[in-house]
Amino acid sequence: MTLRTLAPDDKIGITISLNGRPVQVEVDTATTLLDLLRNHLALTGTKKGCDHGQCGACTVLIDGERMNSCLKLAVMMDGREITTIEGLAEGDELHPMQRAFIERDAFQCGYCTPGQICSAVALVEEGHAHSREQIRELMSGNICRCGAYPNIVDAIEDVMAERRGQFREAAE
Amino acid sequence: MLSNDPHVGSPRSRVDGPAKVTGRASYAAEFKATGLTHGYILSSAIPRGRIRAFDLAAALAVPGVLQIFTHENRPQTAWFASSYRDQVAPPGKPLRPLYDAEIQHSDQPIALVVASTFEAARDAASLIGVTYERAPHETDLERARHDSYEPPKKRSGIAPPPDPKGDATAAFGGAPIKVSAEYSLATEHHNPMELHGTTVVWESGGKITVHDKTQGTLNTQGYVTSVFGLSSDDVRVVSPFVGGGFGSALRPHHQLFLAVMASLVLERSVRVEMTRTQMFSHVHRPQTINTVAISADPDGHILSLQHNAVAATSRYEDYQENVVNWSGMLYHSEATQLGYELAKLDIPTPGDMRAPGAPTGLFALESAMDELAHATGIDPIELRLRNYTERDENDDKPLTSKELRACYAEGAARFGWSRRKMTPRSMRAGKELVGWGMASGVWEAMMMKSSARATLGRDGRLEIACAASDIGTGTYTILSQIGADALGLELDAVTVKLGDSSLPMAPIQGGSWTAASSGSAVTLTCRSLCETLLKHAKAVEGSPLTEAAIEDVAFNGGMIRLRREPDRAVSITDALAAAGLDQIEAEETASPGLIAPMRRASYTHSAVFAEVHVDEQLDIVRVTRVVSAIAAGRILNPKTARSQIIGGVVWGIGMALHEETMTDHRFGRFMNSNLGEYHVPVNADIDGIEVIFVEEHDDKVNPIGVKGLGEIGVVGTAAAIANAIHHATGKRIRSLPITVDKLLAA
Numbered sequence: 001m002t003l004r005t006l007a008p009d010d011k012i013g014i015t016i017s018l019n020g021r022p023v024q025v026e027v028d029t030a031t032t033l034l035d036l037l038r039n040h041l042a043l044t045g046t047k048k049g050c051d052h053g054q055c056g057a058c059t060v061l062i063d064g065e066r067m068n069s070c071l072k073l074a075v076m077m078d079g080r081e082i083t084t085i086e087g088l089a090e091g092d093e094l095h096p097m098q099r100a101f102i103e104r105d106a107f108q109c110g111y112c113t114p115g116q117i118c119s120a121v122a123l124v125e126e127g128h129a130h131s132r133e134q135i136r137e138l139m140s141g142n143i144c145r146c147g148a149y150p151n152i153v154d155a156i157e158d159v160m161a162e163r164r165g166q167f168r169e170a171a172e
Numbered sequence: 173m174l175s176n177d178p179h180v181g182s183p184r185s186r187v188d189g190p191a192k193v194t195g196r197a198s199y200a201a202e203f204k205a206t207g208l209t210h211g212y213i214l215s216s217a218i219p220r221g222r223i224r225a226f227d228l229a230a231a232l233a234v235p236g237v238l239q240i241f242t243h244e245n246r247p248q249t250a251w252f253a254s255s256y257r258d259q260v261a262p263p264g265k266p267l268r269p270l271y272d273a274e275i276q277h278s279d280q281p282i283a284l285v286v287a288s289t290f291e292a293a294r295d296a297a298s299l300i301g302v303t304y305e306r307a308p309h310e311t312d313l314e315r316a317r318h319d320s321y322e323p324p325k326k327r328s329g330i331a332p333p334p335d336p337k338g339d340a341t342a343a344f345g346g347a348p349i350k351v352s353a354e355y356s357l358a359t360e361h362h363n364p365m366e367l368h369g370t371t372v373v374w375e376s377g378g379k380i381t382v383h384d385k386t387q388g389t390l391n392t393q394g395y396v397t398s399v400f401g402l403s404s405d406d407v408r409v410v411s412p413f414v415g416g417g418f419g420s421a422l423r424p425h426h427q428l429f430l431a432v433m434a435s436l437v438l439e440r441s442v443r444v445e446m447t448r449t450q451m452f453s454h455v456h457r458p459q460t461i462n463t464v465a466i467s468a469d470p471d472g473h474i475l476s477l478q479h480n481a482v483a484a485t486s487r488y489e490d491y492q493e494n495v496v497n498w499s500g501m502l503y504h505s506e507a508t509q510l511g512y513e514l515a516k517l518d519i520p521t522p523g524d525m526r527a528p529g530a531p532t533g534l535f536a537l538e539s540a541m542d543e544l545a546h547a548t549g550i551d552p553i554e555l556r557l558r559n560y561t562e563r564d565e566n567d568d569k570p571l572t573s574k575e576l577r578a579c580y581a582e583g584a585a586r587f588g589w590s591r592r593k594m595t596p597r598s599m600r601a602g603k604e605l606v607g608w609g610m611a612s613g614v615w616e617a618m619m620m621k622s623s624a625r626a627t628l629g630r631d632g633r634l635e636i637a638c639a640a641s642d643i644g645t646g647t648y649t650i651l652s653q654i655g656a657d658a659l660g661l662e663l664d665a666v667t668v669k670l671g672d673s674s675l676p677m678a679p680i681q682g683g684s685w686t687a688a689s690s691g692s693a694v695t696l697t698c699r700s701l702c703e704t705l706l707k708h709a710k711a712v713e714g715s716p717l718t719e720a721a722i723e724d725v726a727f728n729g730g731m732i733r734l735r736r737e738p739d740r741a742v743s744i745t746d747a748l749a750a751a752g753l754d755q756i757e758a759e760e761t762a763s764p765g766l767i768a769p770m771r772r773a774s775y776t777h778s779a780v781f782a783e784v785h786v787d788e789q790l791d792i793v794r795v796t797r798v799v800s801a802i803a804a805g806r807i808l809n810p811k812t813a814r815s816q817i818i819g820g821v822v823w824g825i826g827m828a829l830h831e832e833t834m835t836d837h838r839f840g841r842f843m844n845s846n847l848g849e850y851h852v853p854v855n856a857d858i859d860g861i862e863v864i865f866v867e868e869h870d871d872k873v874n875p876i877g878v879k880g881l882g883e884i885g886v887v888g889t890a891a892a893i894a895n896a897i898h899h900a901t902g903k904r905i906r907s908l909p910i911t912v913d914k915l916l917a918a
């Protein structure tokens with residue numbers, strides 16, 4: 001590994017896969033992934049609620065795992081695959097989790113919502129939550145000050161049930 | 173054919189849902205602008221004193237830094253503090269950011285770094301050296317309460333306590349049963365998920381478009397024009413989405429001032445966003461100490477009721493809210509004495525936070541009522557029914573409606589209250605103690621003057637426009653529903669535009685009055701649109717409607733039909749085409765009646781039932797069930813309405829168990845100004861919330877019979893939980909939040 005000393009305004013080039021597309025950017029080493037998305041790439045769907053890893057508003061999927069993007073330096077994302085809320089829908093076709101959030105009224109102001117949805121999508125993939133209580137526990141990194149929690153859990157349960165149905169159909 | 177389901181009163185998904193779940197909805201700090209610069213605020217490290225000197229050299233040397241604003245180099249702004257007063261300002265002199273060297277509270281903004289990138293601005297701000305001259309400070313309400321005073325100037329819209337009725341002290345002295353105690357509430361911060369931010373877009377010709385996190389675009393506009401001496405033509409405020417307000421975005425905050433100031437000086441677009449810690453540098457729910465004394469006869473009839481409160485405020489403004497008046501509204505008492513005083517601290521001015529004053533005062537009153545129930549051995553609901561009043565006893569006025577009895581009955585039935593054992597510590601589930609508690613809630617049903625514009629196109633599409641904000645309450649949706657019903661359209665044929673100061677006037681979004689105010693305005697506007705439409709429909713050749721009056725027709729499925737013979741109709745398209753018009757427009761204003769409110773008072777009510785489980789060894793409390801039964805007049809959208817009440821209940825749970833901004837009085841600073849240490853409820857804390865809307869018909873409160881839902885959900889919840897904790901453990905905790913240490917020590 002070669003070490004390099006950086007001048008304060010030195011930038012480093014990285015390539016990431018962002019919502020399925022390759023993106024090349026020069027980043028300041030102090031730039032977080034969250035600020036890269038919001039300020040430099042104009043993807044403001046990912047929200048800043050604390051910038052300290054305490055609220056989950058900035059949740060994105062990095063190589064399929066849910067992460068707080070405010071705790072990641074952009075420069076460390078070279079070669080990673082990142083999905084944000086803008087990358088969940090297929091064209092006009094909303095992701096099932098997005099549809100379930102609307103159907104269950106799982107938000108009010110909508111500010112925590114992109115983070116909740118990314119987190120919920122990953123939660124379903126993780127497959128660790130098998131009850132309401134486990135969903136609640138495993139969604140507790142995402143604060144909703146509007147207090148939409150029960151509806152968020154309802155939405156996630158709907159999507160899980162839908163998926164179980166699909167698996168059953170596929171198995172039959 | 174005339175019977176398509178009305179949208180109003182039916183559950184409908186939010187019309188702004190797709191924008192919010194895809195990330196397309198833009199909040200204040202997300203608007204784009206060419207050449208956008210970024211401001212970062214530096215906050216004071218001391219609570220009181222003066223800035224002696226700044227050392228800016230290192231900060232200015234950071235590449236990308238454009239300018240650092242301090243009180244020493246800020247541009248000239250309005251001279252008088254009164255120019256900084258906004259629509260909701262309490263009496264006093266508002267903080268003027270960067271005005272002079274004086275520090276009035278910790279984390280007061282003292283400098284703004286503007287740079288070409290956010291990273292550079294943040295870095296530079298950390299390099300600014302500040303020399304302070306400290307002055308003695310006081311942040312402890314327990315000490316300052318001894319110098320409390322009655323606010324000499326009343327805040328507009330906040331009724332001071334009524335004159336005493338009877339001789340409460342004497343009645344208390346001679347009464348057979350008495351309860352008397354002190355109940356306190358910690359400082360709380362709103363902490364909406366969206367940080368307070370402003371993007372000022374510098375337009376050609378020196379005009380600015382301001383995207384501000386605000387519950388009132390017109391309030392922001394008024395503040396900016398008044399402070400910077402601009403005309404309202406030069407300042408347009410556009411804030412279509414607000415990431416939570418809860419009252420925190422009623423008044424303009426310093427990031428707005430700083431962003432506009434920098435933009436005007438640099439002649440560039442500027443964004444300034446607070447950090448989460450800086451979110452604790454302004455408005456909050458004031459720490460308040462209540463003293464309540466109630467006496468009763470052995471049957472539980474109240475003989476006297478005294479409720480006095482001392483609340484914290486800043487040195488520079490007398491923030492006031494209604495803490496004690498509720499005690500004169502809920503129950504009948506022959507002798508009542510209510511009092512409200514303030515005590516000055518070196519803190520930022522407190523402000524309205526979801527149901528300002530009500531949960532603070534009702535925690536005290538409803539805890540005391542529970543103590544009275546315990547002392548008399550009367551069931552808590554029965555005790556409340558024995559003291560029920562049909563009037564507002566403060567002003568001795570009748571009410572437009574009050575279905576609180578139905579709230580008690582339906583809430584109790586759903587909760588299973590009849591199975592409650594009276595004695596504390598008598599119910600268990602495994603190793604846990606179980607407690608059931610209840611409380612009442614009350615909030616004002618208000619209406620403000622509001623206008624709206626409606627435009628109907630030949631294609632049958634309706635656009636409704638109003639300056640009001642939707643802070644997540646569902647305003648876009650309910651206004652769409654009202655408009656769709658008025659013209660008989662599908663919901664997706666209606667577009668609602670909000671949050672723009674260039675649209676017809678609306679009040680700030682607060683006080684739970686938006687549905688009543690802007691909803692009434694849209695109703696009137698659509699009515700007038702229908703009249704115009706009918707006029708054009710009559711002029712169509714061979715029109716079957718020539719003799720029809722407005723009452724004789726129905727608007728339905730893009731047609732204007734005769735009610736008696738629905739097949740005889742004219743389409744919207746034909747009516748406008750015949751008139752040679754592409755669209756028709758109406759604009760109307762709805763004002764609260766002048767006479768009615770003087771004769772009758774209007775309130776929403778609730779009965780809240782809570783179940784807690786308490787670990788007997790560790791005293792850890794979990795709220796396992798809440799039933800909130802609400803009487804709030806007509807419910808426009810049961811789906812979004814339920815969400816609003818659930819949100820309020822979640823706030824009540826936070827107030828009861830978690831929320832507390834702690835101060836280190838040695839330094840006069842908040843200690844836990846972040847979301848890791850200021851605890852708000854998370855998903856794991858919340859389950860089993862049920863909402864009931866009881867039938868309440870009210871044709872006097874306002875033209876559409878709604879009372880508002882934003883606040884009532886939080887009001888009685890903390891008290892119900894505190895009462896449940898007493899029922900579970902036998903421990904009466906009289907200071908919120910009820911944390912483990914307080915229970916262990918009791």
Ligand code: FES
Nearest residue numbers: 051053055056070
């Ligand atoms: S912004 Fe990243 S966790 Fe809050």
Ligand code: FES
Nearest residue numbers: 108110144145146
């Ligand atoms: S929807 Fe507003 S914070 Fe969750």
